[in-house]
Amino acid sequence: MIHTPLCDLLGVQYPILNASMSETATGRLAAAVSNAGGFGMIGGTSSGGAEWVREQIRIARSLTDRPFGVGFISCFPEIDELVEVALDERVHAINHSFADPARFVPAAHDAGIKVFAMVQTVALAEQAVASGVDVVIAQGGEAGGHGGHLGTFALLPSVVDAVGARTPVIAAGGIGDGRGLAAALLLGAQGVWMGTRFVASEEWGGERFKQQAVADSTADDTTTTTVYDEIWAEHFPPEISHRVLKNDLVERMRGKESEIAAKRNEFQAEQAVATKGENRRIAGISAGLAAGLVDSTLPAGEIVRQIIAEAEMVLRNRPAELLG
Template structure:
């Protein structure tokens, strides 16, 4: 397979042009794929990404995703129908492939003609052809170039490369976004979306320079007014500082969360060399719901990314999209990006 080097970027339709400083965003492959105004995707997070958030982001010009991972099939159906009523813009569903209700989830998605599905936590070959046969755009989330290639071979339309900084369940490779995006960019020719550690326009700018064509944003949208997560959890995210999150439970499913009493119980279990069975018992059921949806900050699992240290307020989702895009455009005008000798011809 040919590697697509940074010198050979002819197949990428969005570039930072020295001569014009303008982005031809109608030619951006992510915008073309999803029919969006901005290549900003709101992550489909469990206990946070319901129809209110997804529709708000889509109405603001990005792509909103409903997080099916925390929903029974009938609940997902309700959120899809509410989202369709709240926006005439494209939206999607994030669909973890490991859950037992996956077939019913897919039935609802197909019947309701959801235009976009992001899959994760499973083999993309399982459902990609089924969804694409119904005219649905399929994107798979990966944590390595190896899995990006497998996703491309499975026929997906785009790939999300999610780095070690991301909140919630994460890859075992522990590759940061700074290293992951160039690796994946060289490995595949598909449209590439960066995720993990992205909450500002400047971070979006960095992701695109590394080779991504769009960004998926999670933690920043947790602290949106429309997110269904509990206000206690939103405030905990808003108050988080550097070093307040940790990736743990790698023996089960790696997860990045805020250090709290539950996290300390996990660390104590490690100190006594607990096995998988004890860790599973400690994790139990509904820890994430307890923490993120019900607001139990001590005993709950508080999944969030490292970028929470940059989040200081709770805003409407549309304002988050607008702020990111405004900051991104300002970043493209910074003089260090261009040779000042060329400015006379701009």
């Protein structure tokens, strides 16, 4: 059975976590992942606010007695209010993405809560570990949603070399099946954190047409853009970009992103119409290269079980094939 020290640290059977995708990694998704033996994460959101986070934590708790956590886009202005809810509700772990996690660590540890930090470079991993986080998530640029530019295959072992002796490292970005889990473990990760694969899970909280678009896509069908950050006036650090499925709007506005601010209301209205009309040529669909590994929407628990079974098979059979 696949087991790493991270499983003991988090109190879970399998080293699989769903990514804390804001507003769509619901309490229902987190509970399904935890119930299947993984570690479920809720994606805290600024638009839903603190009450949404509290509600989702309570939903998760009503569906599982296993550990789960909440993650945040910690560069957003509402972060303190959202973290307060997670502390108050005593979740098992809090993830911080896109901001220095240092100032959040003491209060979480005082409350007995583990702190994760998602990082995109070796320097950020070292900074996070120096501030006392319990787990580092090394996120490669293949990732869906917001992320950096360094590829998982080289970033991950570099982060493991830099901080892995002190802090467990989880791999993220481009992992969508058992082969990815097996490879990440061989590169020194103690677990995997997956977003795109769980977009196409029955418990994901977003629109069905977005799940279908991910299932229909290949690894060639994503691109990075700032178009949607401009439309929603969301401010991420400058080195962070947004990986989405390619579409007409992204192509039309490429190089003209700075024009969006002046007509933000019109672009937002266009998004509302496109989402209602299930128009994937205009609506923003966050997804990474792992979209090429996804061809159907499945229950989240089934995804966890399939990935574990496939990784176990790969780890048993490939070495024998390769080494004779």
